Amino acid sequence: MNLVCPVPLDRYPQVLLAHGGGGKLSQQLLKQIFLPAFGASETGSHDAAVFTANQSSLAFTTDSYVINPLFFPGGDIGSLAVHGTVNDLAMAGATPRYISVGFILEEGLPMETLWRVAQSLGQAAQNCGVEILTGDTKVVDRGKGDGIFINTSGIGSLDHQQTIHPNQVQVGDRLILSGDLGRHGMAIMAVRQGLEFETTIESDSAPVHREVQALLSAGIPIHCLRDLTRGGLASAVNEIAQTSGVTMALRETLIPVEAEVQAACELLGFDPLYVANEGRFLAIVPPEAEQKTVEILQTFHPQATAIGTVTGKSAQTLGLVSLESSIGAPRLLDMISGEQLPRIC
Amino acid sequence: MNLVCPVPLDRYPQVLLAHGGGGKLSQQLLKQIFLPAFGASETGSHDAAVFTANQSSLAFTTDSYVINPLFFPGGDIGSLAVHGTVNDLAMAGATPRYISVGFILEEGLPMETLWRVAQSLGQAAQNCGVEILTGDTKVVDRGKGDGIFINTSGIGSLDHQQTIHPNQVQVGDRLILSGDLGRHGMAIMAVRQGLEFETTIESDSAPVHREVQALLSAGIPIHCLRDLTRGGLASAVNEIAQTSGVTMALRETLIPVEAEVQAACELLGFDPLYVANEGRFLAIVPPEAEQKTVEILQTFHPQATAIGTVTGKSAQTLGLVSLESSIGAPRLLDMISGEQLPRIC
Numbered sequence: 151m152n153l154v155c156p157v158p159l160d161r162y163p164q165v166l167l168a169h170g171g172g173g174k175l176s177q178q179l180l181k182q183i184f185l186p187a188f189g190a191s192e193t194g195s196h197d198a199a200v201f202t203a204n205q206s207s208l209a210f211t212t213d214s215y216v217i218n219p220l221f222f223p224g225g226d227i228g229s230l231a232v233h234g235t236v237n238d239l240a241m242a243g244a245t246p247r248y249i250s251v252g253f254i255l256e257e258g259l260p261m262e263t264l265w266r267v268a269q270s271l272g273q274a275a276q277n278c279g280v281e282i283l284t285g286d287t288k289v290v291d292r293g294k295g296d297g298i299f300i301n302t303s304g305i306g307s308l309d310h311q312q313t314i315h316p317n318q319v320q321v322g323d324r325l326i327l328s329g330d331l332g333r334h335g336m337a338i339m340a341v342r343q344g345l346e347f348e349t350t351i352e353s354d355s356a357p358v359h360r361e362v363q364a365l366l367s368a369g370i371p372i373h374c375l376r377d378l379t380r381g382g383l384a385s386a387v388n389e390i391a392q393t394s395g396v397t398m399a400l401r402e403t404l405i406p407v408e409a410e411v412q413a414a415c416e417l418l419g420f421d422p423l424y425v426a427n428e429g430r431f432l433a434i435v436p437p438e439a440e441q442k443t444v445e446i447l448q449t450f451h452p453q454a455t456a457i458g459t460v461t462g463k464s465a466q467t468l469g470l471v472s473l474e475s476s477i478g479a480p481r482l483l484d485m486i487s488g489e490q491l492p493r494i495c
Numbered sequence: 496m497n498l499v500c501p502v503p504l505d506r507y508p509q510v511l512l513a514h515g516g517g518g519k520l521s522q523q524l525l526k527q528i529f530l531p532a533f534g535a536s537e538t539g540s541h542d543a544a545v546f547t548a549n550q551s552s553l554a555f556t557t558d559s560y561v562i563n564p565l566f567f568p569g570g571d572i573g574s575l576a577v578h579g580t581v582n583d584l585a586m587a588g589a590t591p592r593y594i595s596v597g598f599i600l601e602e603g604l605p606m607e608t609l610w611r612v613a614q615s616l617g618q619a620a621q622n623c624g625v626e627i628l629t630g631d632t633k634v635v636d637r638g639k640g641d642g643i644f645i646n647t648s649g650i651g652s653l654d655h656q657q658t659i660h661p662n663q664v665q666v667g668d669r670l671i672l673s674g675d676l677g678r679h680g681m682a683i684m685a686v687r688q689g690l691e692f693e694t695t696i697e698s699d700s701a702p703v704h705r706e707v708q709a710l711l712s713a714g715i716p717i718h719c720l721r722d723l724t725r726g727g728l729a730s731a732v733n734e735i736a737q738t739s740g741v742t743m744a745l746r747e748t749l750i751p752v753e754a755e756v757q758a759a760c761e762l763l764g765f766d767p768l769y770v771a772n773e774g775r776f777l778a779i780v781p782p783e784a785e786q787k788t789v790e791i792l793q794t795f796h797p798q799a800t801a802i803g804t805v806t807g808k809s810a811q812t813l814g815l816v817s818l819e820s821s822i823g824a825p826r827l828l829d830m831i832s833g834e835q836l837p838r839i840c
Binding site for chain 2: 155156157159162163164165166167168169170171176179180183184187188189190198199201203204205206208210211212213214215216247248250251252253254255256257258259260261262264265266268269271272275276282283284285286287288289290291293294295296299301303305307492493
């Protein structure tokens, strides 16, 4: 057990919003506080952890949802809490089976709001084919919470023999994106800022486990999967590159972003590559599987496409991902450092 | 799907602290909102739910911890979050194996506080023999949380053939209490109120899975187990009596309460039978197993003792539990109705 707090307290005396942003500070918290305290290895930082019970492999994951506002175009905190956890299981290649639901409610929350969220959560679980097995409700005094926080934990079964993990990534592998980027984050920001566009930007919040099942059923030898939530695509590729010890090259012109989302990003000063998505993922597959992977994913989202390649090995932790921009110049794509969009999920 | 909120909104337009208190209003929320929305049966209201994966039976549970203050005599939110979930698994007769940890932190939380809680949580997990398999951290803006909230979900394995569930309770069964009552709740209240007694009241926060394992190993045919958290002993026996369709008789003089705890209860106007415990449980066993159960539990806590009997069948939902008080007169022991001690766990 450590006797002195390993976080430099002169620099970070307090927890910042960015410590929950899925970027560099989140990783510091994980590496300096949680992993040593919990006696856990770094593989625990993957979306879901795999364990074995009586010769069957299961995946286990947890996520808390603190999104503000509770309702947004394309979803709400209830359906989001199901999709997020279902997707974390899918990213481990597991079939989502069971979830738990823990509510932390703020005293004074309108009862009808709770009811609407519960209905949406139940409906989403049914749509995803997962059973809500157990739950818990706590209420905190007025001003000590913010309406509704939800934790969902999920259990999935691994019904195949593939190992899907960053350590499976190989030089030459292709990066396949499952659809367009940035809609969840910009839908939330548009509501918060009261922005109006010609068409309302809808969140991409959706389950992706059926996409993954389709790839597995088709025999695609998936090396790694990652959903593009907090920190967006940029943070996801950096995290994988670090864990896998590889460099990657992405081409910006290949990355699909809807015109409305692009406009909102420019207006608000965001880079869509760092914006959170809740229904998009990256599949890393060997080059010979690229075409078939894209074809299968396009049956779900017409904009699914290959966006880059694993270019080499590297023992560095920085400068691993390069992006060839739309004007042709390459630049380094770093992990998100601060907090771009607090409470996006 | 319901089209109208089934909670009477004229009476309960908003969520109250008591909706999280483990008593009547908590049950209403469960029955009127959550169970219908989640398509779940009422068996889900048991401490942990059991499912089967490839012929092995597993238990799954979740709990959020919002206790205030974060540190108290005998424990802190970190160790409590492990003990509570380990105990919920134990109450289903499961051996606790894996837990997940979800933090919701408030911006501005001192980093050292987080570190101390994480260390304590990790230490408690190690002491309980459970592995922390996966985690998540969210940060909410200042004033929208309260320092630290923790959700832990747990997975346990059922390594025996017994069915431990309220529906196994039979007329003639004995109620065995695993130790003295009221210490957790009164330890928290003493800190909140700034009360000082000759000796500091320490919380009973502790894992109880080893007690349960000892009973199972000894071949005790356990019918039902229930930990005595929110709502205390009184709510637990009422909940079991309702689910089992039985009446029960308890003798107050047999129920152990430490003198300091009794004094604190009298001073603050609490009934120790309604006060939350975090390391005490009730075992319901057939009469022929009473003596052996008490003997085994006394090797863990000298005050473990038989406190009552299942007296008959009943289809009522009220007036199921009678208490013979210390002056000999019987009275009905009802479930907690309001919120006696908010944010006790």
